[in-house]
Amino acid sequence: MKELAYLNKFFLKYKWKLLPGVVFVIISNFFAVIPAQIIRIAFDLVNENIALYRLFNGFDKQALILDIFGSSLLFFGGLVIVIALIRGLFLFFMRQTIILTSRHIEFDLKNEIYQQYQKLSLAFYRRNNTGDLMNRVTEDVSRVRMYVGPAIMYTINTSILFVLIIIAMLNVNVKLALYCLAPLPLLAITIYYVNNIINHKSEKIQKRLSTLSSFVQETFSGIRVIKSYVREENIREGFAKESEAYKSESLSLVRVQAFFFPTMLLMVGLSTIITVYIGGIQVINGKISSGNIAEFIVYVNQLTFPVTSLGWVTSLIQRAAASQKRINQFLKIKPEISNPNPNPLKVNGTIAFENVSFTYPDTGIQALKNISFDIKEGQLLAIIGRTGSGKSTIANLVMRMYDVDKGAIRIDGTDIKYLNLEDYRSQTGFVPQEVFLFSDTIARNIAFGQDKLDMQQVEQAAKDAAVYKNIIAFDKKFETFIGERGITLSGGQKQRVSIARAIIKSPQILIFDDCLSAVDTKTEEEILNSLGKVMKGKTSIIIAHRVSTIKNADKIIVLDNGEIVEQGTHDILMDKKGVYFELYEKQLLEEQQELS
Numbered sequence: 001m002k003e004l005a006y007l008n009k010f011f012l013k014y015k016w017k018l019l020p021g022v023v024f025v026i027i028s029n030f031f032a033v034i035p036a037q038i039i040r041i042a043f044d045l046v047n048e049n050i051a052l053y054r055l056f057n058g059f060d061k062q063a064l065i066l067d068i069f070g071s072s073l074l075f076f077g078g079l080v081i082v083i084a085l086i087r088g089l090f091l092f093f094m095r096q097t098i099i100l101t102s103r104h105i106e107f108d109l110k111n112e113i114y115q116q117y118q119k120l121s122l123a124f125y126r127r128n129n130t131g132d133l134m135n136r137v138t139e140d141v142s143r144v145r146m147y148v149g150p151a152i153m154y155t156i157n158t159s160i161l162f163v164l165i166i167i168a169m170l171n172v173n174v175k176l177a178l179y180c181l182a183p184l185p186l187l188a189i190t191i192y193y194v195n196n197i198i199n200h201k202s203e204k205i206q207k208r209l210s211t212l213s214s215f216v217q218e219t220f221s222g223i224r225v226i227k228s229y230v231r232e233e234n235i236r237e238g239f240a241k242e243s244e245a246y247k248s249e250s251l252s253l254v255r256v257q258a259f260f261f262p263t264m265l266l267m268v269g270l271s272t273i274i275t276v277y278i279g280g281i282q283v284i285n286g287k288i289s290s291g292n293i294a295e296f297i298v299y300v301n302q303l304t305f306p307v308t309s310l311g312w313v314t315s316l317i318q319r320a321a322a323s324q325k326r327i328n329q330f331l332k333i334k335p336e337i338s339n340p341n342p343n344p345l346k347v348n349g350t351i352a353f354e355n356v357s358f359t360y361p362d363t364g365i366q367a368l369k370n371i372s373f374d375i376k377e378g379q380l381l382a383i384i385g386r387t388g389s390g391k392s393t394i395a396n397l398v399m400r401m402y403d404v405d406k407g408a409i410r411i412d413g414t415d416i417k418y419l420n421l422e423d424y425r426s427q428t429g430f431v432p433q434e435v436f437l438f439s440d441t442i443a444r445n446i447a448f449g450q451d452k453l454d455m456q457q458v459e460q461a462a463k464d465a466a467v468y469k470n471i472i473a474f475d476k477k478f479e480t481f482i483g484e485r486g487i488t489l490s491g492g493q494k495q496r497v498s499i500a501r502a503i504i505k506s507p508q509i510l511i512f513d514d515c516l517s518a519v520d521t522k523t524e525e526e527i528l529n530s531l532g533k534v535m536k537g538k539t540s541i542i543i544a545h546r547v548s549t550i551k552n553a554d555k556i557i558v559l560d561n562g563e564i565v566e567q568g569t570h571d572i573l574m575d576k577k578g579v580y581f582e583l584y585e586k587q588l589l590e591e592q593q594e595l596s
C-alpha cells in the first residue's frame with residue numbers, strides 16, 4: 001500500500017479540483033437518504049387515509065377524501081423525483097471533478113514515465129522487452145487511474161452513504177437496523193473474493209490475447225517466409241491452438257460471472273426478506289409503523305451498490321498498488337548515460353580512443369579490447385573487419401550510447417563523459433546499420449532531427465544521399481508515406497533516406513555504420529562522390545565490408561575479435577601484405593569472377 005503514497009503529490013497538485021468533488025459527494029448522499037423518509041411518510045399517510053376513507057363509507061365526502069389523498073400522494077411522488085434529480089446533478093458534478101482529476105493524474109503519470117523512458121540508455125532497452133515497456137504506460141497506468149479516480153470516489157461515496165443510512169436506520173429501530181445490516185458484510189466479502197477470481201481470470205485472458213496478437217503480428221510480418229517455406233497449414237494449426245486456449249479462458253470467466261450476479265441478488269433479496277419479516281413483527285408489536293418497513297427496504301437497496309463497490313474497490317486498490325510498485329521501481333532507475341554538463345558545446349571533430357575496452361553489460365560479451373586510435377578534425381576514418389569484430393560497437397561508443405569500461409574516448413581533447421551530451425549528439429550524424437524509418441512521409445523522415453521542415457534542405461540532403469531521383473519518381477514525391485518499416489522503399493533506398501536524415505543537419509562528425517551494404521557498387525560510388533562534398537571539413541567514420549568503399553580514407557583500422565590488427569592508409573596497409581592486403585585481393589578476385 002505504501003507504494004501508492006507516491007501518488008499523493010498528484011492529489012496535492014489537484015487538491016482544488018478534488019476538494020469540491022468531496023463536497024459534491026456529501027451533498028449528493030444527503031439527497032440520497034431523503035427519498036426513503038418521504039416514502040415512509042407517504043406509506044403512513046396511505047395507511048391513515050385508508051382508515052379515514054373507510055370511515056366515510058356511504059357518505060358524499062368520501063370522493064373528496066380520495067381526491068385530497070391522491071393529490072398528496074402525487075405531491076410526495078413529485079418530491080421524490082425532484083430530489084432524485086438534484087442528487088443526479090450533484091453526482092454529475094462529483095464525476096466531473098473526481099474522475100476528471102483522475103484523467104489529469106493519468107496524463108501526468110504517463111508523461112513522467114515516458115520522460116523516464118527517453119532518459120534511459122540503450123542497455124535498458126536491451127534488457128526489457130517492448131511489450132513490458134508498453135504495459136507500464138498503458139496497463140499499469142490505467143490500473144493506477146482506477147485507484148485515483150473510481151476507487152477513491154466510491155470509497156468516499158460509500159463511507160458517507162453508509163454513515164448517513166446507518167444513522168437513519170438506528171434512529172428508527174436498532175434491532176431492525178442490525179438484522180438488515182447483518183447479511184451485508186457477507187456480501188462484501190463474497191464480492192471481494194469473486195472479484196479477485198474475476199481479475200485473476202481477466203489477467204490470464206489478457207495475456208492469452210497478447211500472445212495471440214503477437215502470434216498474428218509475427219505471422220503477418222513474416223508472411224513471405226511462411227509462404228516460401230509452405231508453412232501456412234502449420235501456422236494455421238498454431239493459431240487454432242492459441243485461439244482455443246483463449247476461448248477456454250474466456251468461457252471460464254463467463255462461468256464465474258454467471259454465478260456472481262445471481263449470488264449478489266440473492267444476498268440483497270435475503271436482506272429484504274429479513275427486513276419485511278423482522279419489520280412486520282416490530283409493526284405488530286407497535287414499535288414502528290408500516291411506513292418504516294418501506295423506508296428500510298429502500299435503505300437496504302441503496303446500500304447494495306456501495307457494499308458491492310466495497311469489494312470491488314478493495315481489489316482495485318490491490319491491483320493499483322501492484323502496478324504502482326512496478327512503476328515506482330522503474331521510475332527509480334538511474335539512467336546509465338546522463339548529461340553531466342549543461343554548458344553549450346561546439347564540436348570540432350577530433351576523436352581519440354585511448355586504450356578503450358568495452359563489454360556489453362547485458363550479455364557480458366567483450367566487444368572491444370584495448371583499442372587506441374585517433375582522427376583529426378576533417379579526416380575520414382574507415383573501419384573494416386570480419387562480422388562481429390566490434391565495428392558497430394565503436395560507432396555506439398562514439399555516439400555515447402554506452403560508456404566505456406576501461407580507457408577513455410576524447411572529443412576535441414575532452415573525455416566524452418563530461419561533454420554536454422545533447423549538444424554533442426546534435427552535432428553528430430549517425431546512420432545505423434539497421435535502418436529505422438518512422439511511419440511518416442519521406443520528407444519528415446529526412447527532416448527528423450530538424451525542428452523545422454525546410455524542403456530545400458530536405459531535397460539537397462536527398463540529392464547528396466543519391467536518393468533524390470528515386471523519391472521524385474514516386475507519385476507523391478517527398479510526401480510519400482512510408483510504413484512502419486518503410487515497406488514502400490527498397491533496402492537500398494531506405495539506407496539512402498537514412499543517410500539523408502543524418503547529413504541534413506550538417507553535423508561536424510558523421511558516422512556511417514555499414515550503410516551502403518544494400519546498394520550496388522555503382523550507386524555506392526555515386527553516393528561516396530556526393531558524400532565526399534558533404535563530408536569536406538567534417539570528421540567521418542565509415543564502417544564497411546568492401547575495401548572499395550574505404551580506399552580513400554585518411555586512416556583505415558582493421559579489426560579482428562575486438563582488437564585492432566592493422567591500421568594505416570590503404571597504401572601502407574597494402575605494402576604490409578597482411579590481413580588488409582589479403583582481404584583486398586580476395587574481394588578483387590570475387591569482383592573479377594562476377595564480371596567474367
Ligand SMILES: Nc1ncnc2c1ncn2[C@@H]1O[C@H](COP(=O)(O)OP(=O)(O)OP(=O)(O)O)[C@@H](O)[C@H]1O
Pocket residue numbers: 126360362363364365366367385386387388389390391392393394433514
Ligand atoms: N547490443 C548488444 N548487446 C550485447 N552484445 C552485443 C550488442 N551488440 C553487439 N554485441 C556483441 O558484440 C560483438 C561485436 O559486435 P558488433 O556489432 O560491434 O560487430 P560488427 O563488427 O559491427 O559486426 P557486423 O559486421 O556483423 O555488423 C558481437 O559478438 C556481438 O554479439
